[in-house]
């Protein structure tokens with residue numbers, strides 16, 4: 285890709301920051317270099333272990349993926365155009381990037397990590413319900429200074445130098461020499477109720493069930509938050525290391541203070557093939573459960589008509605959103621059971637072949653465009669989407685912020701991976717000892733409010749555990 289002297293990426297409805305000249309007035313070119321490096325010691329946490337400071341970027345699963353740090357560029361976007369604005373800013377950036385990529389795998393060359401809010405309709409202060417927007421962005425793309433990645437035995441390092449700066453060339457020696465701050469332990473953790481007290485949450489679910497039974501909608505996903513206060517300032521690397529080690533089937537992510545290990549892949553787009561792992565329908569897995577008991581639970585989940593109904597809505601919403609972009613698709617007839625340490629889920633992998641000539645577009649849709657089209661799926665919102673979203677705004681009583689929004693990365697060719705920010709926590713931008721944990725449940729006519737509360741507790745287990753609580 286060559287550098288074209290285009291105007292600087294003006295954030296359409298957003299803000300851009302870089303580490304070089306003000307991008308609003310001067311073009312900010314990026315020099316991007318990717319080289320293969322020696323494999324890293326360590327298995328599942330090898331990538332996490334190279335992160336040098338407490339502002340990590342991460343997208344890691346089973347020891348593979350990409351991590352990044354530093355900020356060559358950042359785009360913050362607001363309101364309903366947040367995805368399109370982020371995409372436009374990324375495309376404008378790529379126009380001015382000079383790239384030398386010696387590895388050429390998904391995740392090499394220029395990449396941007398991203399995180400987007402669930403809702404774009406203003407933000408509620410979680411404590412007293414005051415509207416505090418538009419301070420916090422509804423979406424952010426971060427182009428790191430350094431990326432380290434690993435895929436199927438190939439390990440690489442990318443350096444991204446903005447403007448006139450020239451960072452050290454990528455290489456094993458450069459990575460070894462980079463200073464790395466120690467990861468402090470968070471110490472004791474205290475958990476308190478979030479916007480809606482746990483004891484009051486079943487009443488919210490009851491209201492959701494009543495609306496469904498009245499015929500207003502078929503499914504709604506209702507969520508709650510829990511506040512955690514740590515004894516010492518929390519370093520997100522502490523969470524990432526524990527999550528990547530224990531929840532290896534999940535995507536361990538970190539972007540701008542949104543951290544978690546999600547089992548749900550909103551979309552992966554790679555060389556014309558798109559995949560979405562749709563989850564909905566859950567059964568708890570007790571600590572210490574035997575394999576035989578786990579199998580019995582899995583069978584019970586696979587037969588549960590309430591869970592199958594929840595799942596069907598989610599699969600249908602994903603298939604309908606992907607269909608306009610695909611020349612062919614495979615939507616499984618029946619889900620499989622995904623086993624995680626804390627829960628089991630009904631899961632379906634929906635796949636499709638991208639139609640390269642979609643709707644007269646000059647290039648195939650990027651993974652970010654696909655994520656925007658898929659969000660919010662019925663796994664995190666409901667059916668019909670608009671009715672469910674309105675009901676969430678009315679009765680949930682909480683600002684979801686980036687919980688249940690898309691999180692992931694996009695590369696220069698548009699390929700990338702976007703998860704749904706579940707099993708997640710948002711670190712306070714102002715107090716490093718404060719974190720909000722989130723969990724939600726799909727509600728259908730047959731849902732039992734107390735059982736949903738128990739299910740939400742099971743979904744909080746990964747983040748509680750990652751903080752150090754048993």
Ligand SMILES: C=C(O[C@H]1C=CC=C(C(=O)O)[C@@H]1O)C(=O)O
Pocket residue numbers: 505507548563564565566594629662663664706707722723724725726727743
């Ligand atoms: C909304 C969440 O989970 C979704 C994903 C899997 C299973 C779900 C369920 O069974 O309700 C939810 O749809 C969450 O973890 O906060």
